[in-house]
Amino acid sequence: MPMPTQQPEQAGPSAASEEPIHHVPIRRKRAVPRPVTNLNLTAMIDVVFLLLLYFLLVTNFAKDEEALRVDLPDPLAPAAVVDPFVIEDLPVVVTVTSVGNGPGDYRIHVDQPAVGSVGSFADLCSTVQAGRFDRGGYLYGDEQVFLIRAASETRWEHTIGTFNALVRAGFAHVHFLPPTEADP
Amino acid sequence: MSRIYHKGPARVEANLTAFIDVTFLLIIFFILVAQITTAENAPLVLPAVHDRVSTPIAREDRVIVNCLPTAQPTYSVGSHVFAGANAAEQLGALLRDAQHRRPDIEVSVRADRTAPYGHVHPAMQAAAMAGIQKVQLIIVPPEGEL
Numbered sequence: 219m220p221m222p223t224q225q226p227e228q229a230g231p232s233a234a235s236e237e238p239i240h241h242v243p244i245r246r247k248r249a250v251p252r253p254v255t256n257l258n259l260t261a262m263i264d265v266v267f268l269l270l271l272y273f274l275l276v277t278n279f280a281k282d283e284e285a286l287r288v289d290l291p292d293p294l295a296p297a298a299v300v301d302p303f304v305i306e307d308l309p310v311v312v313t314v315t316s317v318g319n320g321p322g323d324y325r326i327h328v329d330q331p332a333v334g335s336v337g338s339f340a341d342l343c344s345t346v347q348a349g350r351f352d353r354g355g356y357l358y359g360d361e362q363v364f365l366i367r368a369a370s371e372t373r374w375e376h377t378i379g380t381f382n383a384l385v386r387a388g389f390a391h392v393h394f395l396p397p398t399e400a401d402p
Numbered sequence: 403m404s405r406i407y408h409k410g411p412a413r414v415e416a417n418l419t420a421f422i423d424v425t426f427l428l429i430i431f432f433i434l435v436a437q438i439t440t441a442e443n444a445p446l447v448l449p450a451v452h453d454r455v456s457t458p459i460a461r462e463d464r465v466i467v468n469c470l471p472t473a474q475p476t477y478s479v480g481s482h483v484f485a486g487a488n489a490a491e492q493l494g495a496l497l498r499d500a501q502h503r504r505p506d507i508e509v510s511v512r513a514d515r516t517a518p519y520g521h522v523h524p525a526m527q528a529a530a531m532a533g534i535q536k537v538q539l540i541i542v543p544p545e546g547e548l
Contacts, residue, residue, distance in 0.1 A: 259418060266425050273432030283448065284456035285510065285538035290530040319516075321450070340453065370520025374469075374513045375449035377522070378539055386455045396527070397520040 286382060291393070309363040311395070312342070314380045316373045324376040332357060339383040347387040363391040370397040444468035444478050449515035450544040459538060460508060465500050467493065467525050469513035475521045494528035501532045508536040 315325045326342050327335045333349070336342045346364075349357030364384045368377045377394070384392045446468060470476040476485040477493045484492040500507055509529040513522045529537050 259422070263418070263422065263425075266422070266429065269429050270425060270432070273429065273436055277432050277436045282542050283459055283512075283540050284454065284543065285459045285540055286451075286454070286456050288526070288537045288539060290526065290535045290537055321515075343453070368519040370518055372519040373515065374517045374519060374522050375451075375515035377519045378449050378513075378541060379451055381539070382451045382454050382456075382541075386453060394523055394526065397518075397523050 286378065286385065288381075288394075307359060307362055309365050310346075310358070311365045311367050312380055312384065313367045314372060314376050315369065316371065316376050319373075321375055324373075324379070326380060330357070339379045342380065343383040343387045346384065346389070350388065358389070361391065362389055363393065364389055365393050365395050367395045368397060370399060372397070442466045442480060443512065444470060446470070446512055446514040447516070448512060448540055448542045451541045452544055454541060454543065456541060459510065459540070463504055463506060464508040464510050464538070465497065466510045466512060467497075467529075469511065469517050469522050469525055471514035471517045475524060477525055490524035490528050493525060494531055497529055497532035497534060501534050505533075507534060508538060509534050510538040510540055512540040 311329045313327045313329070315327075317323050317325055322338075325335065326337075326339075328342070328346070333345055336345055346358065347353060349355035351359050366377060366380050366384070368380075381392055381394070443466065465479060468478040470478065472485070474486055475489045476483065477489055478484075479493070479496055482496060484490075484496075497509065511522065511525050511529075513525075526537055
């Protein structure tokens with residue numbers, strides 16, 4: 219196939235003083251191989267993938283963690299003015315004791331004769347919930363204060379399970395007492 | 403042999419530029435996340451609570467206090483580790499300093515499920531004495547329960 223010959227550019231009168239354009243035929247241009255600069259990225263990609271795998275395996279996301287919120291009392295706040303004509307509800311002390319090393323090895327006792335000992339966190343929740351005035355019970359109002367008492371050696375999972383059960387029953391004033399020396 | 407250019411076999415090359423860009427972004431992400439996670443969260447077995455009334459963790463302006471399951475009270479906050487009889491006092495001083503710098507700061511107490519209550523309560527008490535009223539007790543959902 220005959221190649222079209224390149225037409226010389228139309229030079230205006232002002233271009234006459236510039237350098238002459240050298241005509242290079244296309245066949246000659248193609249004959250000269252153009253240098254190609256290629257960066258070999260194979261090794262770098264290998265290392266990058268190794269790093270990626272390492273961090274994928276090592277990274278420990280704490281995505282499953284959740285929080286139980288506690289509002290601690292302000293130790294510097296002034297004492298509240300007590301109305302002498304208001305009979306305040308006595309706080310209910312809930313004692314939790316670890317009797318073993320398993321998640322279910324615990325005992326719970328509520329210091330009220332109407333409640334006494336309960337078998338599990340679910341029982342504690344349902345029992346105190348049934349005692350609420352708004353649930354037809356006769357023991358607890360909305361502002362009832364619960365105090366969790368535990369020994370120093372009580373496992374944390376048992377203590378926080380008790381806290382969760384009381385909060386789940388709908389009570390907002392649940393506090394932790396300082397640890398006792400021996401199992402109460 | 404390429405029938406078009408008669409210059410030899412056609413070379414097929416994948417343009418890996420975007421691929422490498424994304425891979426590097428992933429690496430940078432994992433580097434940053436891994437450092438944050440290891441610095442703040444100690445490897446603990448957190449208590450798994452059934453029928454929990456928990457909320458998602460508020461991540462802004464909080465100090466994570468890890469309560470380790472050791473014989474002596476041991477608390478770690480970032481790279482600081484307080485152990486021994488005065489651990490609670492040292493933790494309290496750190497929390498007071500943090501509360502002075504950011505008054506609305508919160509404390510997340512991460513305690514191992516086997517940690518004795520006698521070690522966890524002083525951490526909460528230290529937060530209260532430092533003037534921090536908002537405390538999060540960190541738990542995990544039980545296996546198979548989301």
